[in-house]
């Protein structure tokens with residue numbers, strides 16, 4: 140997992156687990172952690188967050204529907220692009236600033252459901268920001284910033300959680316592209332996402348020089364004719380679905396698919 144992403148997820152998890160009094164203390168962080176003169180993410184995010192009251196979140200907790208109005212509100216106010224470069228419609232701020240924003244998001248009625256409805260789009264696609272080519276960024280980031288595209292994050296597998304390098308999903312190179320075979324689990328938002336960041340091995344673990352060699356991320360359409368998405372019943376965070384993904388996906392070659400869109404993303408060594 141990318142260190143920036145790992146750091147952000149850790150910060151968000153810690154904040155989500157904090158007591159109310161601990162959370163009050165962290166409100167002092169913006170003046171310390173934010174080196175650049177910006178209006179504090181916490182104040183501005185609050186303006187969107189407070190529009191959604193306890194009744195709204197209670198209803199989502201009962202019906203299990205994705206909080207699309209909240210997601211839209213965050214997108215319309217530019218929050219989904221907080222870590223994305225300004226050239227692609229984002230704000231060009233840091234992961235630390237995004238964590239401050241996420242603190243506000245999770246500190247009101249929506250709690251973890253509110254956080255998860257936006258943090259996957261913020262932190263999941265960050266490898267595109269860090270490693271994507273200019274063409275890939277230009278094609279993919281504006282849709283994520285505007286909330287037109289929703290991306291889920293297919294990394295975890297039934298036998299590979301924290302030990303990410305042990306994933307078994309394999310992308311086989313074939314003429315014209317790749318065939319990806321494997322299974323993912325706990326893929327949040329796959330019921331509503333139209334895109335997926337899909338972690339695969341392109342060299343088997345046993346054949347790789349180092350465990351982290353031969354790993355490839357695809358950013359591609361979540362094509363439900365190729366990928367079966369099954370919702371996992373779970374306790375808590377009902378509005379943000381968790382899923383198991385089965386079967387195989389077809390991802391086209393690095394250059395472009397027939398519609399001229401680039402799909403293949405990033406290779407490790």
Ligand SMILES: Cc1cc2nc3c(=O)[nH]c(=O)nc-3n(C[C@H](O)[C@H](O)[C@H](O)COP(=O)(O)OP(=O)(O)OC[C@H]3O[C@@H](n4cnc5c(N)ncnc54)[C@H](O)[C@@H]3O)c2cc1C
Pocket residue numbers: 259291292293294295297299300301302324325326327328376381
């Ligand atoms: C609600 C929910 C949403 C999620 N959303 C997503 C998502 O969108 N996309 C995605 O890819 N994944 C998602 N996940 C999966 C999550 O990232 C994994 O659960 C996490 O990576 C841990 O993996 P695991 O559950 O297989 O636990 P394991 O890796 O099996 O770990 C189990 C326990 O063993 C400990 N442990 C593991 N390895 C070691 C070691 N070497 N030494 C000592 N202790 C160790 C761990 O600390 C932990 O306590 C989600 C999970 C949940 C519950």
